[in-house]
Each structure stands twice: as structure tokens, then as C-alpha cells.
Amino acid sequence: MGEDGRSGQGAQDGQHRRAASRTAVLVCQGRAAADGRAAVGRFADPVAVRLLRDEERAVVEQVRAGTPPQGWRERTGYEGVRACAEIAVPRTVAIDEALRSQASGQLVVLGAGLDTRAWRLADLAHTDVWEVDHPASQQDKRARLAAAGAEPVARSVRFTAVDFAVDDLAAALAAAGHDPAAPTTWLWEGVVPYLTRAQVRATLAALAGRTAPGSALVLNYQAPSAKAAAGRLLTRLLGSSVTAGEPWRSRWTPQRMAALLAEHGFRVTADDDLLTLARPLDTPVRGRTSLRNGRVAVALAGP
Ligand SMILES: C[S@@+](CC[C@H](N)C(=O)[O-])C[C@H]1O[C@@H](n2cnc3c(N)ncnc32)[C@H](O)[C@@H]1O
Structure with a gap:
């Protein structure tokens, strides 16, 4: 077990050290920007803004006001948060x-x-929650929660x-008190x-080994799209440092994802793209390519 409570090869050799996720902040900014502005009555995240630092909040306020800043770099940051708000709304509501x-x-x-x-x-008042994340991202979140004085509404948070790339997820969950005999x-x-x-x-295999009957997996993934890949590359070339350090490494067709989940004992009961999920909501859908390729699936344990 490493100093940060991790078990496995990554904790032993110190590899895969990296900074806290910046895309996690971007998604949080998206939810903060949409709170009370989009899909009111279906979507709300009043906690998101409390986790942001002052400079991260400033662009959220610009997006909420619909006032893009001057300057190429500032405008790129603004558009990133605006686009992320569009994606966050149907994704959050569905999940x-x-x-x-x-x-x-x-x-x-x-x-x-x-x-x-x-x-x-x-x-979640009667639910125990395990928050699993890369050590750097988790440390950053814990500092933000402390600064915000945020108290959980869930029964407990552990x-x-x-690091999914190197650590043993099953061992980490066992050490943190997760019960594999109860539904998750x-x-x-x-x-x-x-x-x-x-x-x-590997992550699916680890969680499948701790999945009791009556469990479910709620999954968001990206379908392959040449247009979306080109857009992401362009954003990086134009200088968005947010996504530069966190490249996309896998995209899945719904068919391949369903087959993969079936291999691990999960049966897909719903799998929709974000554009479809956004339609019944009062929310903007300017970035149709991104919305069309983001998906939310629900899969139940068992045949
Ligand atoms: C775009 S953020 C999404 C965060 C959150 N689930 C959400 O939707 O708001 C990506 C998250 O994946 C985590 N992540 C990426 N690669 C990881 C890895 N190898 N091990 C553990 N976490 C990883 C990052 O630390 C980050 O928190």
C-alpha cells in the first residue's frame, strides 16, 4: 500500500505521476455555467460553482451572461466552457x-x-459512495471540497x-470497505x-469481479467520429491547453461496447446519444457533432 493509500504496481514504482485533471475542472465549469440557465427543473448543480477557484469562475460568469471576452485565447476558453455546458446538461440529467x-x-x-x-x-441519503480517481485529481478535489466547506448528502463518502492504468482497482475497493456481495x-x-x-x-474485469446480482453500470463513452476527432485536434492546435494533456485513447461503437459489457456479465438496457437525450430538454444544441457522439448507456448485471 502506498503513502496515499494506493495498492499495486503504480504505488510501488511511482510511475504515472501527473497533475490533477484539467478536463474534470472543465466539466465542472460546464455544469456551473448551465445551473439555473438550461433545462431548469430537470438539471441543477448548485455545488459545481462552489468547487471552482476564482479564475475558473470568471469564465463561467461570462458564459452565464452570454458575454464572450476579447482575445483569441480567452475566447477559446469561453467557447470550451460553453460547449461543455451543452454536453453536461443531457449527460447529467440522464445519469x-x-x-x-x-x-x-x-x-x-x-x-x-x-x-x-x-x-x-x-x-443518495441511504447510499455509501466510493469516489475513485487518479491520486492527483482526488487530492485536488479534496482541497476544493475543504475550501468550499461542502458537506455530503450521501450516507458516506470514501x-x-x-490510477486505472497501473493500480489494482479491486484491491483498492476491498481495502476501502466496498462489499462485493451487496448490489453496487x-x-x-x-x-x-x-x-x-x-x-x-481491465477496469471492467475488476469491477465485474465485485458485482453482485441486482447491480447496474451507468456508463458514458464516446462513439467514433472523424469529424469530432478533427474538431478536437483543431482545438488543441488553436492552443487549448485544457485537453492537450489528456488525449482521447478509445472510442467505441454501441455494438462493440454492448459486446464488451456482455463479456463482463452486463446486459445493456438503454444506450442513447446526447443529442437524443437533449431533445426533450430546454437546452441549447449548437455542438451537434459532440452531442451526437457522446453516449449514456445503462447496463444491468446478469443475463
Ligand atoms: C473529464 S474528467 C470526468 C470527471 C467526472 N467523471 C465528470 O464527468 O465530471 C476525467 C476524469 O478521469 C480521471 N482519469 C483519467 N485517466 C485516469 C486514470 N488512468 N486513472 C484514474 N482516473 C483517471 C481523471 O482524473 C478525471 O477525474
Whole structure:
């Protein structure tokens, strides 16, 4: 076990050290920008803004006011947060609803980033939550939560530092008190694209080994799209330092994802793109390519 509570090869050799995730901050900014502005009554995240630092909040305020700043770099940052707000709304609404309908006494949030559910979803009052994330990102979140004085609404929150690329997820969850004999709701939002196919498979194998009957997996992933890949490359070339350090490594067609999940004992019951999920919501859909390629799937354990 490493100093930060990690087990496995990564903790031993000190490899895969990196900075806290900046895309986690971007998604949080997106939710903060949309709170009270889009899909009111269906979407809300009043906790997101509290986790942001002053300079991160400034661009959120510009997006909320609809006042783009002058200057190329500033405008790129503004457009990133605006686009992220568009994506965050249908993704959050679909996932929150899936978590309500698949509630269990255990929720494991994989690659939690600045996820606020344990601090805002009253439905989690009888649920123990494990927040699993890369050690650097988790440390950053814990500092932000402390600065905000945020108190969880979930029954409990346990922080489990895991690098999916090198650490043993199953051992880390066992050490953190997760019960593999009781049903678990697994949430994997906004993380799969940042992992290689092998890392996605290994993570699924680890969680499948701790999945009791009655469990569910709520998953957000990216479908392949040449247009979306070109857009992301262009954003990087134009100088967005946010996505530069966190490249996408795997995209999955719905068919391949369903087959992969079936291999690990999960049956897909819903799998929709974000554009479809956004349609019934009162929310902007300017970035159709991004929305069309982001997906939210729900899969149940068992045949
Ligand atoms: C775009 S953020 C998404 C955060 C959150 N799930 C959300 O949707 O707001 C990506 C998250 O994946 C985590 N992540 C990426 N690669 C990882 C790895 N190898 N091990 C653990 N976490 C990883 C990052 O630390 C970050 O928190």
C-alpha cells in the first residue's frame, strides 16, 4: 500500500505521476455555467460553482451572461466552457435519472473528477459512495471540497485513489470497505475516452469481479467520429491547453461496447446519444457533432 493509500504496481514504482485533471475542472465549469440557465427543473448543480477557484469562475460568469471576452485565447476558453455546458446538461440529467432508477446501497464513481452527486443528490441519503480517481485529481478535489466547506448528502463518502492504468482497482475497493456481495451501482462518466482499450477492459474485469446480482453500470463513452476527432485536434492546435494533456485513447461503437459489457456479465438496457437525450430538454444544441457522439448507456448485471 502506498503513502496515499494506493495498492499495486503504480504505488510501488511511482510511475504515472501527473497533475490533477484539467478536463474534470472543465466539466465542472460546464455544469456551473448551465445551473439555473438550461433545462431548469430537470438539471441543477448548485455545488459545481462552489468547487471552482476564482479564475475558473470568471469564465463561467461570462458564459452565464452570454458575454464572450476579447482575445483569441480567452475566447477559446469561453467557447470550451460553453460547449461543455451543452454536453453536461443531457449527460447529467440522464445519469441522475439512471442513478435514481438503479439505486442501491453502494455507489462507486469511477474517475469521479469534480462530480458533485454525493454532495447534491438527496436520493443518495441511504447510499455509501466510493469516489475513485487518479491520486492527483482526488487530492485536488479534496482541497476544493475543504475550501468550499461542502458537506455530503450521501450516507458516506470514501475516497479511493486509483490510477486505472497501473493500480489494482479491486484491491483498492476491498481495502476501502466496498462489499462485493451487496448490489453496487457503478458510475463511469467522462473517463472511458481517456483510457486505452486494454485499460477499459481491465477496469471492467475488476469491477465485474465485485458485482453482485441486482447491480447496474451507468456508463458514458464516446462513439467514433472523424469529424469530432478533427474538431478536437483543431482545438488543441488553436492552443487549448485544457485537453492537450489528456488525449482521447478509445472510442467505441454501441455494438462493440454492448459486446464488451456482455463479456463482463452486463446486459445493456438503454444506450442513447446526447443529442437524443437533449431533445426533450430546454437546452441549447449548437455542438451537434459532440452531442451526437457522446453516449449514456445503462447496463444491468446478469443475463
Ligand atoms: C473529464 S474528467 C470526468 C470527471 C467526472 N467523471 C465528470 O464527468 O465530471 C476525467 C476524469 O478521469 C480521471 N482519469 C483519467 N485517466 C485516469 C486514470 N488512468 N486513472 C484514474 N482516473 C483517471 C481523471 O482524473 C478525471 O477525474
